[in-house]
Structure formats: structure tokens, C-alpha cells
Amino acid sequence: MNGSDSEHVVATEHLTKIYQNRQIALNDVSLTIEQGCVLGLLGPNGAGKTTFLRLVLGLHRPTAGRVKVFGRPMNPNAATLRRRIGYIPTNPQFPGGMTPINYLDYMGRLFGLPINVRKPRLAALIRAVDLLSHAGTDIAQFSAGMTARLAVAASLINQPDLLIWDEPTHGLDIEARRSMLELIKTLAHEKTLIICSHNLSDVDEVCNHAAVLSQGQLIFQGSLQDLKGRIRKNHYELDLEGDQKSISKCVQQIKSFNDVKQVILRQRRMEIMLNEETLNTAVLSKVFSVLNENKVALVSVRSVGQQTEQAYLDLVEKEESRGFTRLYSPAEAA
Amino acid sequence: MDVQATITAPFNYRRWMPYWAVLRTDMRQTLRSWVYRLWVVVTILAAGGFLLYRFGVHREAGIAQPAAVHTSDLLRAIALGSLALIVILSVSSISSERGTLADSVLSRGISRYQYFLAKWHARTLVIVTTFAAMAFAMLGLFHFLLTDDLTFGGCLAAVVTISALLAAVVAAGVAVGSLSNSTVVGITALWIFLYGSGLLMALLPYSLPTPEKVLARLPYVLQGEYDLNTLTDWVFGGIVTAIGLAIVGMLGFSRKDV
Numbered sequence: 101m102n103g104s105d106s107e108h109v110v111a112t113e114h115l116t117k118i119y120q121n122r123q124i125a126l127n128d129v130s131l132t133i134e135q136g137c138v139l140g141l142l143g144p145n146g147a148g149k150t151t152f153l154r155l156v157l158g159l160h161r162p163t164a165g166r167v168k169v170f171g172r173p174m175n176p177n178a179a180t181l182r183r184r185i186g187y188i189p190t191n192p193q194f195p196g197g198m199t200p201i202n203y204l205d206y207m208g209r210l211f212g213l214p215i216n217v218r219k220p221r222l223a224a225l226i227r228a229v230d231l232l233s234h235a236g237t238d239i240a241q242f243s244a245g246m247t248a249r250l251a252v253a254a255s256l257i258n259q260p261d262l263l264i265w266d267e268p269t270h271g272l273d274i275e276a277r278r279s280m281l282e283l284i285k286t287l288a289h290e291k292t293l294i295i296c297s298h299n300l301s302d303v304d305e306v307c308n309h310a311a312v313l314s315q316g317q318l319i320f321q322g323s324l325q326d327l328k329g330r331i332r333k334n335h336y337e338l339d340l341e342g343d344q345k346s347i348s349k350c351v352q353q354i355k356s357f358n359d360v361k362q363v364i365l366r367q368r369r370m371e372i373m374l375n376e377e378t379l380n381t382a383v384l385s386k387v388f389s390v391l392n393e394n395k396v397a398l399v400s401v402r403s404v405g406q407q408t409e410q411a412y413l414d415l416v417e418k419e420e421s422r423g424f425t426r427l428y429s430p431a432e433a434a
Numbered sequence: 435m436d437v438q439a440t441i442t443a444p445f446n447y448r449r450w451m452p453y454w455a456v457l458r459t460d461m462r463q464t465l466r467s468w469v470y471r472l473w474v475v476v477t478i479l480a481a482g483g484f485l486l487y488r489f490g491v492h493r494e495a496g497i498a499q500p501a502a503v504h505t506s507d508l509l510r511a512i513a514l515g516s517l518a519l520i521v522i523l524s525v526s527s528i529s530s531e532r533g534t535l536a537d538s539v540l541s542r543g544i545s546r547y548q549y550f551l552a553k554w555h556a557r558t559l560v561i562v563t564t565f566a567a568m569a570f571a572m573l574g575l576f577h578f579l580l581t582d583d584l585t586f587g588g589c590l591a592a593v594v595t596i597s598a599l600l601a602a603v604v605a606a607g608v609a610v611g612s613l614s615n616s617t618v619v620g621i622t623a624l625w626i627f628l629y630g631s632g633l634l635m636a637l638l639p640y641s642l643p644t645p646e647k648v649l650a651r652l653p654y655v656l657q658g659e660y661d662l663n664t665l666t667d668w669v670f671g672g673i674v675t676a677i678g679l680a681i682v683g684m685l686g687f688s689r690k691d692v
Contacts, residue, residue, distance in 0.1 A: 119691075157541050160691040176546045176688055183447065183543035192538060195459065197466065209455030210542035212447035258543065 108132045109262050109292045110156055114165035117151050117316075125151040127316040128165070133309075135261075138288045140303030140324070141296040142412055143313035149296045150190065152313065153264055156294070157187055169262070183211055186255035188265045192247060194239045200231050200250055203239060204257055211258040218257075225253040245276040252283065263287060266296045281306055300412055312415055319419045327411045334374035336384070336403055341368065342396035353390045359383045368399075452544035456552035464523065464560045473519040474564060477512055481572050484508050489579045501580040505573055506592070506652030512568070513596050513649065517603060517628055520561055524607025525620040527553045528687070532615070536692050546688040554608045554680050561604050562597045569593045573656075585658035591665050592655045598672030599645055603628065605676035609683025613690065643668075 110133040117126040126148040133139050143149050154160040155167050158174045158181070167174045169181050194203055204225060208218035226235050229249040234242070239250065248271070255263060268284070269277045284306045287293060297303050303310065303324075310327050312320040320327060340347055347368060354370075355363045359378040364371040374383050391398060464470050484504070492499040528550070531539070540549060573589045607624055614620035635644040648668055654660060 154691075159537065159540055161689060176540075176690075176692075179452070179543045179545040179548070182541060185541070187537075187541040189537045189541075194538070195463065197463075206455055206459060207538075207542060210452045210539060210544050212449060212451040212543055214445055214448055214451075217445050254538070 108168070109135050109137070109170060110294070111168045111171075112152075112155070112165065113168075115152070115155060115162055115167060116164040117148070117155060117160060118163045124316050126155070126313075129313070129316075129318045130165075131311055131318055131321055133292060133294065135292055136288075137309050138284070138293045138295065138307045140307035140310045141294055141313070142300070142303060142310055144416060145298075146315075147313040148316040149313055150266060151316075153187075153266055153294065153296060156264065157185065158182065183258055184261045186258060186260035186263045188251045188255045188268055190266045190270060192251035192254075194247065194250070196240060198239055199236050200226055200239065200253070201235050203250065204253055207254045207257050213258065221257055221259070222253075225256055229253045244271040245273060248272055248276065248280070252280070261291060263291055263293045264296075265293065267298065268295065269297065269299055269302055277302075310412075312412060314416050314419045317419075320415055327415070334376055334378060334380055336372045336374075336380075336401060338370045338372065338387075338391075338401050339368060339399040340370060340391070340396050341399050342394070344368075346394040346396050350390050350394050350396055353394075354387055357383060357386060447543070450548070452542070453548040453552045456539065456544065456549055457556045460527065460553055460556035461560055464527075464557060467523070469519055469522050469526075470560070470564075473516060473523070474568070476519075477516065477568055480515075481508055481512065481568070485572070485575055485579065492580055499580040500583050500653075501576040502583045502588075502653045502656040504580060505576045505584065506649075506656055508572060508576075509569060509592065509596060509652060510649045512565075513600065514632075516565070516600075518625065520600065520603055521607050521624045521628065522621055523561060524557050524604045525611040525614075525624055526617050527557050527608050527611055529611040529614055529617040529620050532692055540692055547684055550608070550612060550680075550684040550687050553612075554605060554683075557608055558601050558604045558676070562601055565600055566593050566597055569596070584656050588656045588658040588660060591660055591662070592652055595648060595655070595665050595668050595672075598669040598676075599648070602672045602675040602679065605679040605683070609679045609686070612683045612687035 110131070112129055112131045115126055115129040115131075116124075118124050129148075129152065141149050141152065151160065155162055156169060156174065158167075158176050158178050161176065169178075170184060172178070172181055174181055195206075198206070201222065204222035205218060208222060213221070226232055229252055231246065231249055231253070234246065239247065242250065248268070252268070255265070265284075269280050272280060281302060284293065284295065288306065288308075293307075295303065295307060307324060309322065310320065310324050311318060312327070340350075347365065347370070351363050351365045351370065354360055354372065359375050360372060360383065361375055362371075362373040372387065374380060388398070485508075488499045488504050491497050528536075540546070570589070570593060573584060573593075577584050606628075607620075610620045610624050611617065614623065632646065636646055638644060640647075645668075651660070655665070
């Protein structure tokens with residue numbers, strides 16, 4: 101995520117947050133987010149993700165370092181900067197006794213939107229998030245899915261350039277979650293997004309960049325491809341269909357290939373590990389030929405360990421095992 | 435969810451609209467809060483009971499009941515007794531919203547200054563207006579039901595003076611609430627400070643002016659025997675104290691994590 105300062109939607113320099121000299125929530129985080137980037141902010145509980153987001157929003161003040169949003173310093177009074185940001189907190193809460201119309205109108209007023217802009221927007225958003233039939237219902241009676249949709253609408257009322265969504269799929273059922281992911285993909289065409297999530301499959305699906313925090317420190321910043329590239333390569337899993345004897349025969353043949361390090365067969369699932377420097381397409385084409393010759397059908401093939409989840413776990417585990425050496429190369433990956 | 439971008443013509447943001455939005459919402463929430471309702475109900479019941487008793491004595495026993503003396507007693511009791519609930523109402527205005535609810539407001543296009551000002555003004559308006567309305571209603575009833583020795587100018591001066599003192603308490607409450615991390619701690623601290631300093635001021639030499647002495651002079655004020663300059667000083671002092679405390683609170687809040 102390199103680029104000049106003006107291209108950065110968010111840029112933090114040596115950002116550090118220590119709460120009341122008791123808890124180090126964020127430690128020397130320097131991160132840049134370019135326009136159009138969909139960043140997945142990852143990390144275990146207590147890693148400092150929410151603190152980072154709150155610092156970017158100006159809800160917290162940094163103990164050291166600084167945050168720039170759209171090239172300008174963010175602080176608690178930077179209302180004009182926040183007009184360009186849409187935020188959803190982890191568990192959005194709403195003032196009691198309000199309907200979605202009242203609430204979105206209130207949010208619109210908080211952004212200083214004139215009535216001829218505010219009202220049409222809130223009407224369009226209520227319709228878009230499927231709350232039209234509940235537009236006059238008290239929010240206190242809403243389900244988790246409905247409040248999540250309302251929070252989405254509230255974060256979009258100002259048509260922001262930067263969206264910061266903390267756990268947007270938290271507590272949603274499968275259908276609502278799918279809907280939310282589709283929305284993120286749509287918004288990603290024209291906006292910059294920071295998505296904070298524990299659900300790595302969500303991040304894998306919608307994000308193009310990732311930043312990993314561990315114990316308040318940034319241990320990775322880059323594209324998802326880079327993150328995946330950090331883990332073991334050339335490891336594939338093939339689900340096969342056919343005679344068990346034929347499959348075993350295939351295994352023997354594949355084992356004889358020079359570039360194949362190891363082949364493991366479990367029932368009808370074959371795991372193939374290639375040498376790291378090997379061109380995978382060449383070997384895999386030979387593997388498929390062998391299967392074809394033995395009349396074994398291929399049900400599925402996937403690259404093992406190339407998942408974000410695996411990469412993330414490896415990264416966090418590696419960081420935690422480094423011990424005191426972290427002192428000398430704190431942001432090896434960043 | 436199919437959120438389509440709508441193309442809107444260029445427009446100017448309304449700079450003070452966020453302030454008005456928070457002010458309006460907070461006033462509505464204060465009027466709905468159980469603490470506010472409790473304050474109003476308790477005050478009306480206490481005033482009603484007191485008035486009925488005095489009216490009974492006046493009517494049945496035929497003992498003259500000077501309205502100025504009894505109204506000043508009642509106003510003094512209400513002002514001092516209401517402090518406990520007014521402190522709760524004012525301290526909780528910001529501190530009770532800290533966390534997720536404040537997130538959804540302060541993460542929008544509003545500055546901390548505007549947010550603080552809106553909260554302070556909303557609570558001051560509701561509390562002072564309610565007090566003034568209840569006080570004038572009581573004065574009106576006492577005027578008609580007891581021996582009338584009240585003057586309009588005296589009533590106005592008394593209510594304005596007590597309102598100015600209450601406004602200072604509200605400002606202190608909102609400031610403490612904006613700076614403390616816990617509502618309970620903020621309320622307790624302000625209670626101890628107010629009642630403690632009241633006790634200490636009662637021990638001061640009689641020549642020194644204290645709010646307690648202002649309240650003690652209320653019967654004379656209500657009868658129209660007051661020095662306008664002294665009362666103006668008290669009103670001015672109350673307003674200056676309120677503004678001073680609000681500035682401290684506002685500056686502190688603008689540098690605080692929420």
C-alpha cells in the first residue's frame with residue numbers, strides 16, 4: 101500500500117495508545133490506506149483493532165504518533181473530516197423511542213445535511229436496506245439483523261468516501277450476512293473500506309488488502325495475496341471419485357515424479373506436496389494425466405494453506421513465538 | 435441490500451445543524467427520563483401538600499399566613515431538595531452516553547465543542563425552565579390562597595436569582611459528567627462537593643455573602659425589599675460561574691477519549 105501522501109485516505113505514523121498508563125492498546129503502528137482499498141483489519145481479541153478504528157475516527161486521542169485522514173490530521177473536533185466517513189460500531193446502539201426515519205433524520209442532521217438532501221437520502225436508504233415496512237416501528241423492537249441494516253443505512257446517509265465497519269457481519273444470520281458481503285463488494289467499487297472482522301472467510305471474500313494486529317503491534321500490512329504467499333506453497337488437496345485400486349495406483353505413479361515431495365491418500369482425498377520452486381502447472385497437468393489414464397474422476401481441487409485463515413494463524417503464531425527478538429525487528433512484515 | 439448511489443446537486447453543509455439536532459434530541463430525552471419526571475412529581479406533590487396545609491391553617495384556624503414567608507420557605511426547600519436530582523440529571527447527560535451510544539453521535543459530523551454545548555444548553559433549558567414554571571405556578575397559587583404580600587418584581591427577582599444558581603449547578607454537573615469516566619462517581623463527587631461546600635459556607639462569618647444567605651433573604655425579596663445591584667451581582671455571578679465551569683468541561687471533554 102505505497103503511494104504519495106495525497107493518495108492516502110488514512111495514514112498513521114508511529115501511532116501509539118496507552119490507556120491511563122496501564123494498558124498498551126496500540127504500539128507504534130504506521131499504516132497507510134490508499135483510495136479504493138478494501139482493508140481487512142485482523143487480529144485476535146485485544147489486539148487493538150477497535151482502538152485503531154477509534155483513533156482514525158478521532159473518538160480517541162493518540163498517546164503518541166498521529167493519524168491523518170484524507171491528508172489532514174484527525175482529532176476529536178475534526179467534524180469536517182468525519183463528514184466523509186461512515187462508521188458502524190461493533191454493537192450499534194440507538195437512542196430509545198426512535199423510529200428508523202427519526203434516527204436517520206437525526207444522523208443526517210448530525211452531518212449538517214440540509215432537508216432537501218437529507219430526506220430523499222433517508223427514504224432511499226430505508227428502502228435499500230429493506231426496512232420500508234418497519235419505517236415507523238420503534239427501533240427497540242428490532243431484531244439484530246434489522247438493527248444491523250439500520251446501522252448500514254446510518255453509515256451511508258452522508259455518502260461517505262471512507263467506510264469504517266467494525267464487525268459488520270457480527271450476529272447476522274446466513275442470509276443477512278450474505279447480503280452484507282454483497283453490499284460491501286458493491287460499495288468497494290467506489291469507496292475505501294476498512295472492515296474489522298474475526299470472520300476470516302468474510303475478509304477473504306471482500307477485501308483486497310489486510311493488516312494484522314497482534315498485541316497492539318502491526319505485524320502485517322499488504323495485499324491478501326501477499327498474506328497468503330507467506331505460508332507454505334504448492335500444497336494441494338484433490339477429492340477423487342473412482343475405484344480405490346485405481347486411485348492407489350495413481351498415488352504410486354505420482355509419487356515417482358521428481359517434483360513431488362510427498363503424496364498422502366486418505367480414502368478418496370489425495371494430498372500432494374510439491375517442491376516449493378516447482379512450476380505447479382507443469383506437475384499438476386501430469387497429475388491430471390495420470391488420473392485420466394486410470395479413469396479416476398476429479399471432484400474438486402484446492403490449494404491447501406492458501407486460505408487467509410491459515411496465513412493469519414501462521415503469522416500470529418510466528419509473531420508470538422519470536423519472543424524478545426521482536427524488539428529489534430518489530431514490523432518485519434509491514 | 436441494494437444501496438445505490440444517488441447523485442445530488444452540490445449543497446452547503448449546515449454548520450450548526452448538528453448542535454441543534456443534539457439539543458433537540460437531548461431535551462426530548464430529558465423530558466422523558468424518569469429522574470426528570472420524579473423531580474417534577476415530587477416537587478408538585480410537596481408544594482401541593484405544603485400549600486394545602488397552609489391554606490387550611492389560614493382558612494380554618496383563621497391564622498394569617500403571609501405568602502412571602504411560606505413561598506420563600508417552599509422555594510428554598512425545593513431548590514435545596516432538588517439539587518440531588520438536578521445533579522443526577524446534569525451529570526448523566528454526557529457520561530451516561532459514553533461508549534456505544536456516544537459513538538454513534540460523535541463519529542458523525544459533529545465536533546466535541548458542539549456536542550458539549552448542545553448537552554449543556556439542553557439540560558440548562560429544561561431544568562431552569564421547569565423550575566421557573568413550577569416556581570411561578572406556586573407563587574400564583576400562594577398569591578391567591580394566602581395573605582397576599584407578594585410583589586411581582588420581587589417574585590421575578592427571586593425566581594431569576596435561584597434559576598441563575600441552579601444554572602451554575604447544571605453547568606457543574608455537565609462539566610463533571612463530561613470529565614468523569616463513571617456516572618456514579620461523577621454524581622457522588624458533585625453531591626459531596628455541593629452539600630459539603632454548603633455546610634462549610636454556613637460556618638462562614640455572616641458578613642460574607644453565600645448562596646445560603648441569598649435564600650435566607652427570600653421573604654424580603656418576595657415582598658419587594660431587595661437591593662437590585664446585589665441580586666444582579668448574584669445572577670451575574672451564577673451565570674459567570676456556569677460559563678466558566680462549562681468552558682473547563684468543554685475543553686476537558688474535547689481532549690478526552692470517549
